[in-house]
Every structure is written in C-alpha cells, then in structure tokens.
Amino acid sequence: MAALVERDDAVVQGLLDKLRNPATSLPAKYRILFSLRGIAGPAAHAAMLEGLKDPSALFRHEVAYCLGQRQDPAAVATLKRILKDDCEHPMVRHEAGEALGAIGTEECLAPLREHLQDPCPEVAHTCQLALQRIEHFAAAAAAQQAAEEADANASESRYYSVDPTPAAPASIPLPQLRASLLDEQEAIFQRYRAMFALRNRGGDEAVQALGASFSSASSALLKHEVAYVLGQMQDAHAVATLKRVLEDPAENPMVRHEAAEAMGAIAEPECIELLKQYTKDPEPIVADSCIVALDMLEFEHSGGFQYADDGGQPAAAPPAEVTASA
Numbered sequence: 001m002a003a004l005v006e007r008d009d010a011v012v013q014g015l016l017d018k019l020r021n022p023a024t025s026l027p028a029k030y031r032i033l034f035s036l037r038g039i040a041g042p043a044a045h046a047a048m049l050e051g052l053k054d055p056s057a058l059f060r061h062e063v064a065y066c067l068g069q070r071q072d073p074a075a076v077a078t079l080k081r082i083l084k085d086d087c088e089h090p091m092v093r094h095e096a097g098e099a100l101g102a103i104g105t106e107e108c109l110a111p112l113r114e115h116l117q118d119p120c121p122e123v124a125h126t127c128q129l130a131l132q133r134i135e136h137f138a139a140a141a142a143a144q145q146a147a148e149e150a151d152a153n154a155s156e157s158r159y160y161s162v163d164p165t166p167a168a169p170a171s172i173p174l175p176q177l178r179a180s181l182l183d184e185q186e187a188i189f190q191r192y193r194a195m196f197a198l199r200n201r202g203g204d205e206a207v208q209a210l211g212a213s214f215s216s217a218s219s220a221l222l223k224h225e226v227a228y229v230l231g232q233m234q235d236a237h238a239v240a241t242l243k244r245v246l247e248d249p250a251e252n253p254m255v256r257h258e259a260a261e262a263m264g265a266i267a268e269p270e271c272i273e274l275l276k277q278y279t280k281d282p283e284p285i286v287a288d289s290c291i292v293a294l295d296m297l298e299f300e301h302s303g304g305f306q307y308a309d310d311g312g313q314p315a316a317a318p319p320a321e322v323t324a325s326a
C-alpha cells in the first residue's frame, strides 16, 4: 500500500468530527475513511475505529478492510473482537479475518485458528486463507527463497493492494491458471493464487477465465474476490459479466457489492447507467455500494486528485490507488 503521511492531530480531529456527525452522507464518510487510512499515527487509527460504530454494515466492512491494508498491529485486538462477534454482519467479519491475515503477526494466528470451521462459510474460508497466507510467507521467509518470490510477485503486480494470498508464479501458463481457478476440487488457497496470477497477467483471455468462475464456482468468497480483481483490472471486457452478477438478486450481496464497485472502477457509460438503477436495490449493501461507486466516479470526473476528504489540506503524498475493499 502507499506510504502513510503525517498530518496534524487537528486535521484528524476535524475528520473525526465529520465522521461522527449524523448528517454526514455515506459517500462523504467513505472519503473521510480513505483519508484516515493514509494518515500515520495513533490519532488516525483511533478515528478509524470510530467508524466501526457506524450503522451501515457496508461502511463497517470498509473500515475493517482499511485496517488490514494499513497493516498496523494496533488493530489486532479490535479485529479479533469483530471476528468473534457472530451478531456482526458476515461481510464485516470476513474483512476482519482477512485483515488479520494481512497484518500477519503472531497474535493473529489464534483467532484465525478458532474460526477455521466457523458456521458462516465465508468467514471460515477467509480464516483458512488468512492462515495459509501467513504460513506461506513465514515458510518462504525461512527458506530464503522468500525475498525472490516476494520481489517477483511485487514486480509482476501493478496493484497496490495487500492481497489475501500471493499470486501463483508468473511462469504458469494461462490455461493452467484457468483450470486451477475453475476446479471446484482444488484448495481455495491455490484457486486464489491462480486468480491473482490471472489478474497480473491481464488481457482478454485472463478476463474471460476470471469471468467463467461466476457460473461455475460455489464459493461466494471466491466470486467476490474475482469481482474485486476485475475492478482492479479496469478492463471493459468484464462489463457484461459483472452486469449479470449485479443483476442477479439470488447472488450473495457480498459478490454483488464487489461487482458494483468494479463497474464503478471500469466506468463505461453502461456501467454508470446500471449503477444508477441499482441505487434502489432492496438489499442495502448493494444499493449503498452503487451510491458510493457513483460518488467516486463523479469525484474522478471532477478532476479530483485523490478520492478522500483532505481535511482542508492539500495531499502531501502521491495519491493512493482508489480502491475500495475486497
């Protein structure tokens, strides 16, 4: 992720006041959150934790995601509590588990292990992946081949996200990556690795392989991540597939949410039309995702520098990639 910038505590306090104000709209809160995510220090961290009190599950899941992307071990206790809370929305618990995997310190292991068989499959699979991610990097580091692999992964990826698994090696041919991704018998960790390798590869054939998973995969978790990476790729070839996902009321809201955000990232005229239409979806997670995606688009079209609330100060660092959560 992009480096954190220093800001006066007064700026952070101003953002926090806006966040707490019940009159602040959801898109405005997203901008505040994306600002806080990029600010170093405990004040910004504490302000982000306030966001977890928000009534919107969509917003709370985004806060959990941002805590993971910051990779600040100070968030571990809070993330553990969210993961354990079975009254919390599964999408928020999923992000908490994934964030623990991204932070990856020793203290993240026990809570992840406790939820390997969670009754909610999205949470259980997230914890399995997160644990394997931590183990993968630990084993690789121990074997010293780590640095090379991490370097190779980093250099072949144009994306700034901290991904829930490493990508499969770039040397694997595309048809083999496609076969792993679509193989329902394959371990989800390997399928994720194939997915990120396809994203890094890019191009029409990779987009097609990723899109094929929506009709064949039974895991909502896998499909939501595929929708997310299609948004990262910003490839217009994915629009027809993402449209079908958003339009399917039987699809898991977590998957439809990522499809909406991906369409916002691709920003073709038909994406915008569809997003407008689905701001009225009966599922609040989907409707709110469309509202936020449209706000991000409007911001970009207005020549905005970085999708964030600058707290009244110009950004001091290059813009972070504008991506919402996976």
Ligand SMILES: [Fe+2]
Residues within 6 Å of the ligand: 061, 257, 258, 324, 325, 326
């Ligand atoms: Fe998300």
Ligand SMILES: [Fe+2]
Residues within 6 Å of the ligand: 094, 095, 098, 224, 325, 326
């Ligand atoms: Fe996710």
